[in-house]
Amino acid sequence: MELKAFLHNLPAFESYHDQYLNALIAELDVEDCPDGFVFIHQGGRDGAMFIILEGSVGIIRRDRPNETDYEVRDLRDGEIFGLLSLVDDMPAAATCVAHGPVKIAALTREGFRTLFQSAPPVCHQLQYMIAVQLARDLQEQNEYLRRHMS
Template structure:
């Protein structure tokens, strides 16, 4: 489980507690649950029976409150779908194919209570998750410069952005890689974790390059105006973006030098 954005040491400590407790519990969970495999884009409320404790065995899920992504569940996380979803209007969506194991609540709680170590781990997990949920909920009602991010999936060969198109979003490559083309010539690559589209957002200019998925990939899209506000509010984020832009520019310069060398007449 992790929260989007930068957080205080206290919040990071809660995340560590929750993740460690969940991992310790899932290592000893009995294989007697109901298994579900869902495709990317699936909404859990449309597939999972009510009154279940859910273990995410593979993949990632976004948890949204009031339409805003509050945190992301990773493999090994445990959550009570009916309790959290019904009480707090939390919705869960698969951002990629996911595998789930579901347990009836009463047998699950009986299994936890039968062992003091399991009971302590479950208490640690619930305490941390409740505190983190409160943190995520507080963020949804604060007037802060935080981007409303959305995830988009592309197939290999799909065009993510086109050169000279108007700027609407800035993207982060969450999974996969993409080719960078200027005037049809490949000049670089976008890799995992890198931001692209930032130059046009900062300069308020059309797209400077075409980005084509080299493989199946997932990107996070942030509206351009929110991205600019984020840079103004968080200088450390601005530095990370500039480092990524510098690498892309270096790739472009290297490609240009190689092209010029190749085109030099042989004596």
């Protein structure tokens, strides 16, 4: 698989010139991970965003009152997780685990900072995606509170 072509086919990056995609690719670490590999631990402060190139990743949350794990989503090729870790050293809201072999491209917080200089439009897109994720998380939490306060 050619990484530039893969990224160019993702809606988040389809409109970017090669110069910006090349800058992003320079900051990505591509890795093959085995089944059961844990990318992010709930509560951890791992500091990387991941793009799934091949495979499936489960997003699992632990419900604190009764310590029950439940799968929130199953992510597939082209989906991104760990966005919020680029912004701050805040604890992860979920655990992310490989379901079968997975090939990912990881962007560290340091790589994200470097992109601000080399590819500002890519960083602006990632910031927009972070804002959307924060809004989605807020809506989820509001719904959770409504259910449990009624």
